[in-house]
Amino acid sequence: xxxxxxxxxxxxxxxxxxxxxxxxxxxxxxxxxxxxxxxxxxxxxxxxxxxxxxxxxxxxxxxxxxxxxxxxxxxxxxxxxxxxxxxxxxxxxxxxxxxxxxxxxxxxxxxxxxxxxxxxxxxxxxxxxxxxxxxxxxxxxxxxxxxxxxxxxxxxxxxxxxxxxxxxxxxxxxxxxxxxxxxxxxxxxxxxxxxxxxxxxxxxxxxxxxxxxxxxxxxxxxxxxxxxxxxxxxxxxxxxxxxxxxxxxxxxxxxxxxxxxxxxxxxxxxxxxxxxxxxx
Numbered sequence: 001x002x003x004x005x006x007x008x009x010x011x012x013x014x015x016x017x018x019x020x021x022x023x024x025x026x027x028x029x030x031x032x033x034x035x036x037x038x039x040x041x042x043x044x045x046x047x048x049x050x051x052x053x054x055x056x057x058x059x060x061x062x063x064x065x066x067x068x069x070x071x072x073x074x075x076x077x078x079x080x081x082x083x084x085x086x087x088x089x090x091x092x093x094x095x096x097x098x099x100x101x102x103x104x105x106x107x108x109x110x111x112x113x114x115x116x117x118x119x120x121x122x123x124x125x126x127x128x129x130x131x132x133x134x135x136x137x138x139x140x141x142x143x144x145x146x147x148x149x150x151x152x153x154x155x156x157x158x159x160x161x162x163x164x165x166x167x168x169x170x171x172x173x174x175x176x177x178x179x180x181x182x183x184x185x186x187x188x189x190x191x192x193x194x195x196x197x198x199x200x201x202x203x204x205x206x207x208x209x210x211x212x213x214x215x216x217x218x219x220x221x222x223x224x225x226x227x228x229x230x231x232x233x234x235x236x237x238x239x240x241x242x243x244x245x246x247x248x249x250x251x252x253x254x255x256x257x258x259x260x261x262x263x264x265x266x267x268x269x270x271x272x273x274x275x276x277x278x279x280x
Contacts, residue, residue: 022080033097038074039065040084040091044245051239051274052267057235058090061102063266065092066273067228067236068109073274106230107186124229127259134223134231137215139207148205151198161269172205206252209242213256228266236270 039062043054053059053075065073076093084091085101092108100108122131212235216222222232240263242253253259267277 027185029058033095034074034093036072036074038076038093040076040079040089042089043077056237056241060233060241061090063233063236063270066270067233075274124227130223137231141234141238144204144208148249149241151201152247153243209252213259216258237267
């Protein structure tokens, strides 16, 4: 069939955008696997003073690994989210040169622990009732406290929102499956046209922090557990992130001395584990 000739103006326009063909890029393979488990994270807010991520989801998994007794955990923040498992961060890079997404991390941790460190039933909590109660606290942290953190941050551009999609699998989702969406179809695009009453968010934040503080009391671990559990990692991530903010969220947490003291003690444990991995 004869080719229809293009008008000269169209040919001149196409000439400005020539097509070039390049050979396929080789698949990525790390030349040297890490000497210790290394968590790929979003960058810390203050890299010079702390290796804890500025992203609350990443902090959850940094705390989870440290509190489960994984020693010498390194971190990297020069990896694009698209390079992580399922296109998300955090991702754990193992010395065996394998990558684990958040959904796979707890099983790997269990497989590396000795019988004395592995969590049996009821998942490290003192009683089955405490384990069941933990689900309600997870919902509170992931709901009211998380909403306050989101509102306290600057509103991201559409490009930022698409680049930094929330991880598909977070620590809370493994503890308690998230509820079904209230309406609409799941989409990576941020919601628009919805006004969030910040006064309501502030009230619920204060109520949530007061409840958490009262429940923690003077206990070493949340819910009186004999050792750290997954809910302790969640609680630390949210309290740490709240204390790093520069507005009312930080002030609400600072009013509760026991939370500040508890966060400081747990942060020392987590940072010691992470910095130990960086020194190797």
